[in-house]
Amino acid sequence: MTVTYDGQNFNGFQKQTNKNTIQDHLESALKTILKQDISCVGSGRTDAKVSAYIQPVHFDYNKAIDTKKTLHSLNGILPSDIRVLSIVETDIHARFSAKKKTYLYRMYTSNIDLPLQKHAFKISPNIDFRAMKKFLHLIKGTHDFIGFRASGSETESSVRTIYKAKLIRRGINVDFVVTGNGFLYKMVRNIVGTMLKIGGHKIDLSTIKSTLFTTYKCTATAKPDYLYLLNVKYK
């Protein structure tokens, strides 16, 4: 399934006890329609308040399925902030087969909160874009992103590859778009947080440069409200 959601009112993608998550809603709706317990697997978790333009989700089901009818029924049951865009029969594993993920972090430059920018993070018009771009250049490629992983997260390898990391400016709008082969827990928000500290000259890039993939420890996690899962690519 391809799912899209506005994450503002949910506790993230992944199922939790007594929590209002995307996975809880999907599994509950599927159970109602297919009359059996269904476990959903997303391409990855998204944190509370994080949204997704495209979140691939798979589930195993051992009978024939009328995909068109199921799609329609799901959208009839799900909260309006979660929509299923398509359902196809496939052998692709939503999580393990994912090759590339792209996230968007929305920002705008202003000294005051702007009413038409409620879905973007306010940054200073004086922010140092050149310094931020230097930082983004450094993180491209394959590195150990251990310093960008939330503490307490699992102990798997923290090496990831970033294919693209760029800032797109249109007027006061600033979009940060990052594509990688995968992201550690809170890694995108920690990249944004570090980038903004560097842009605001709270961290000096030349000082931390040599430590970024060794002893650096990010303590500036950007707010989840402005983060969007944009796309996931499979082989």
Add this chain to the structure above:
Amino acid sequence: MTVTYDGQNFNGFQKQTNKNTIQDHLESALKTILKQDISCVGSGRTDAKVSAYIQPVHFDYNKAIDTKKTLHSLNGILPSDIRVLSIVETDIHARFSAKKKTYLYRMYTSNIDLPLQKHAFKISPNIDFRAMKKFLHLIKGTHDFIGFRASGSETESSVRTIYKAKLIRRGINVDFVVTGNGFLYKMVRNIVGTMLKIGGHKIDLSTIKSTLFTTYKCTATAKPDYLYLLNVKYK
């Protein structure tokens, strides 16, 4: 003053008896700060629910003014959906000196309502962009837009010049951007409404083509919720 607002919760720009308008809020805040009755003039009206990224507004005042302090005070008093971006002393008349206005109408193509597209109007993915572009080509230039004016509006000349009218597509997002020397009451919404009827083959362009600036009478006014005043240019 340069003002920006999210129009969703207001009854348009222009002052009305017992109505919650942008002008009412601005004049009330100015009266509180400057201790006298102030009349505001906007570059033009915007309808109820219409938003403005940039709405120039002037007022006459016969004393020296601390623009920085007044800006700060205004934003302290105004509802958070209305912000004053700048104040400068000038002789420019916000309405009569305006040379060009640009409006944006936000749309997206989908068969279902999408949660991350609450600020855009849903149109069919099958809409005929080629037909709509032909229509936009026709309305460029100087014409009598009498058929695009809301009935009951004042009897001044209905001749206007459109400098630019284009559709910008990015993925499912469709932005209509139109620049003219001025717009009649509901003219932008009537242009969008007509364009969408043509795109949906509800109106045949070749049939109405010769009547567009004579006997044509638009009966399809697009919803105000997705219309934004984008910019106003002065000499």
